[in-house]
């Protein structure tokens with residue numbers, strides 16, 4: 001039977017689970033690591049899910065009409081997802097890029113015809129920085145004002161319930177369906193934490209006893225202007241001794257069982273290992289998630305368990321970094 005889609009928006013989700021068979025064997029892991037290949041979404045990242053859901057919510061609420069302009073701030077993947085769906089649906093897109101993003105991200109956005117500016121271009125940004133430092137709430141308010149002044153629609157991913165909801169509606173159910181609910185741990189990093197809160201909440205409800213493991217770049221692997229670091233891009237350091245200090249999706253209460261710090265160099269080495277062991281070519285946050293999952297898999301209590309690892313994107317946007325240059 002013919003099966004032809006009308007739009008790339010119909011291709012979001014239903015990403016496969018794949019056992020990291022050779023990696024598991026080579027590392028003598030007693031638990032089974034299983035990757036969820038989010039890079040097989042149409043624009044190559046997990047953010048397709050949240051972006052599409054936020055656009056569809058704006059449409060359903062009558063706030064977004066053909067020809068309108070969407071505005072968002074992003075480290076790249078959300079912008080790329082919004083860009084593709086905006087093109088397919090007839091919207092324009094205005095992006096403010098977070099500092100420290102790889103040039104590949106900006107180039108991709110420009111290819112989609114997006115207006116790309118930087119945080120320093122947000123009206124009032126320099127005044128906020130001078131008076132309060134990097135204050136997320138004030139920066140979001142400044143972007144909202146910019147959107148209101150121009151008649152743009154601000155998807156505001158950090159505050160938009162459609163972001164975690166996308167994972168409650170799709171990512172979580174896919175994991176349960178494809179494993180018959182037989183999962184002991186789920187491991188992922190957090191940018192907005194839409195994935196962590198949405199997938200975590202759904203799996204905790206459907207699979208009693210499952211452990212939700214957050215992972216984060218250690219402080220030395222966070223982008224710092226002017227410093228040459230092995231950064232893990234697109235994600236934040238959200239946990240401080242068991243306390244979530246990143247605002248997450250604002251207002252969401254969520255319990256994760258543990259958070260594991262990952263060093264950028266370990267993530268990069270994991271990425272290079274997986275590319276050659278299993279032909280799985282990962283971005284930095286995905287490789288960091290695998291490295292964190294490996295720590296869990298090496299514990300005696302994890303013997304015989306199944307660990308699902310969310311792999312948000314592939315290595316293409318990291319070719320200009322040190323990640324794949326040490327091969």
Ligand SMILES: Cc1ncc(COP(=O)(O)O)c(C=O)c1O
Pocket residue numbers: 046047075076077078189190191192193194195196233234235283285286312313
């Ligand atoms: C590379 C990468 N990994 C992971 C994430 C985490 O996604 P979330 O915003 O759902 O926490 C992002 C988010 O932008 C990302 O760009």
